[in-house]
Amino acid sequence: MTENRPQSHTEDTCSQNIQRLLKHAYAPETPDADFATRVANSLQAAALERAAMVKTSRPANTEHRAARHQHASASNDWQTTMLRVGSIAALFIVAIGMFYGLRPATDTLYRDGDLVWIDGRAYTPAETKGPDGFVPAPADRINETTADVMRLVSTRGLTPRQLADPPTLQKAAVGDTISTSDTTRRRVTLPDGSVLYVNINSEAKIVGNRHVSVDRGEVFVEVNPVGEFDPESGQESRQRFVLTTPGQEIVALGTKFAVDVRQQATRVQVTQGKVAISPVAASETTTNANSHTSQSATTLVAGQQLTARKDALSDIAPAPPAAHELDW
Secondary structure (H helix, E strand, O other): OOOOOOOOOOOOOHHHHHHHHOOOOOOOOOOOHHHHHHHHHHHHHHHHHHHHHHHHHHHHHHHHHHHHHHHHHHOOOOHHHHHHHHHHHHHHHHHHHHHHHHHHOOOOOOOOOOOOOEEEEEEEOOOOOOOOOOOOOOOOHHOOHHHHHHHHHHHHHOOOOOOOOOOOOOEEEOOOOEOOOOOOEEEEEOOOOOEEEEOOOOOEEEEEEOOEEEEEEEEEOOOOOOOOEOOOOEEEEOEEEEEOOEEEEEEEEEEEEEEEOOOOOEEEEEEEEEEEEEEHHHHOOOOOOOOOOOOOOOOEOEEEEEEEEOOOOOOEEEOOHHHHHHOO
């Protein structure tokens, strides 16, 4: 979200899909009813036509097979027997050759997972020593066919394993300060379950369970919608999430938005839901999230952005594609 980035980009399929993910949950589109009916009828007609063709050709195929069987029965039984014996012997010789050709130079095997075959070559982890004297079969002795690969996998003891779960997000506590350099980025879970992304050269402080203060740099927040039961009205209301910058307060309920603080200005872009932006005195930027400002607030909805300075707000403008603005 830097000021010198282009404000317009050519929309492509990738960008549109990312925009969907950032704005709302995926909802499959309902196809046109007439189109679906035409496709179903066409498929049914093709299936019926194919079934009719198979049915009409079946008697001819039966007669052909009967004639061929009769011709084979009239051939010499001795020659047929010799052909069968020769075929079995040839298969036996090929099997023996494949067995010895695919064997490694020694009968010693690696333990499960210590040896990996990639494109016909044996690879072992650098820290794996393996049994003494083991020499994997060279690449030129390996037939790179599906059957050979399956044999290598089975004889070497390699088994598929499920990928390990991704590392859990670091949890930030109230009072923590998240700072990044020009080569690092951070992603943390806030005390209320919201997720905070911190770009390079940025600093954010966790003021309260649902209150973050950003002094400089760029952040993106996925606000966790938290409900609060009101005994007087008997209804559940959403708790406010407050993000303060030097001179501005941004209030959200359950949404996704980006904030860029630089050169005494705060730039806000909303990708989901809506936020309220209002000026606030510097002495109030570290108050708790339940405080309300007396200043009039400007509402920003998904797909909009504005830049707020100390004494004025820019006009609300369409936001550029989030896929490009938030590519960090």
